Amino acid sequence: MRTGLCFEKRLSLAFILLCLGLMQRTCPHCKSSNINAHGRYQRLSDGVRVARTRCLSCRRTFSEASHDVCFAQKKRHLNHPLWMLLVSGISLRRVSKVLRISRTTSARKLLFLGRVAKCELKESLRHKAKLECVEFDDMETFEHSKCKPLSISLAVESGTRRILGFEVSQMPANGPLAKIAKHRYGRRPDQRLIGRKRLLRFVRKLSKRNVVIKSDENPHYPPLIRELFPRGEHLRYKGRRGCVVGQGSLRGGL
Ligand SMILES: [Zn+2]
Structure with a gap:
């Protein structure tokens, strides 16, 4: 319950937001307040x-x-x-x-x-104080077939793990599937850079100027973060290899 x-x-919160001021009793058809x-x-x-x-x-x-x-x-x-x-x-x-x-x-x-x-x-982000530390990473999944991979860029607040935003971008298949994917579905655009930029621009609005950005050692991140957060600090950590889900404390060799 x-x-x-x-x-x-x-x-009801979403309702208030979606109504955008329609809460005041007006006619939804002609906007008149002459109602009974x-x-x-x-x-x-x-x-x-x-x-x-x-x-x-x-x-x-x-x-x-x-x-x-x-x-x-x-x-x-x-x-x-x-x-x-x-x-x-x-x-x-x-x-x-x-x-x-x-x-x-x-x-x-x-x-x-x-x-x-x-x-x-x-709504929850609107009332938050400016962020001091943000963690940022990409994960990969696919739509319909592994030949059509997707990249999900995700930014969370450091410490609380509160989700700040995410972007889903198309990316071309790589490895052994690349050739098959191209043959079956044609050329697939790589939208990862656009997605990451959009997400980081959004995060920039929520952050302090000297925000600390934590990420893994993906070589595409530093130029992007230098460009969008000139006064920010970028800390890079060696990423662990992704492993099978559901192994609890065995994950990552802990
Ligand atoms: Zn009316």
Whole structure:
């Protein structure tokens, strides 16, 4: 129940952000503030009674729900369980099976929850003091096939590991797959530099001028950090080789 409430709070936060000032009671159709109460109705999807309002200028009706982020959702009660399952690393296919919904619904809800999470992140960063130390790294994954790799650049606050931002960029396959990938899917652009720049520019807005940036020894980082953080300090650490997940304390030879 507690987590449910927490989620409701999150949604209402996103709601406030997404509404961008629509909280003041105005007609969503003609923006008039000449409005009147117009009864209540029971929402089919969750049985909640919602107040309806009528605009006296354009005669159209609307309700509190018209401004809601969950507006027109028929399965809003699944938002929270879906969120919990997805953040636990369960696949969309499996989530659909567990919650007995179609894969299209879970895919749509994933996009919706992504927008909510983005608003939440933006809001949480707005009230933070300027950053003194940031950790930055890239990880690799793929879309559809290993022949179509993706790079995810991620920046976190040092110490707290709070996520500051991330960018997903396409990159060409390398190693033994490079030839096969080129043959099957043609030339794949390398957008890693653009993605990293975009992320670091965003981080720059949140940081102090003399921010400390920690990263691994990737040779592409120093020129980029020198360019974007001329007064910052760049500390590089020898990266450990990535290893199989799920080995707990065995990871990294600890
Ligand atoms: Zn109106």
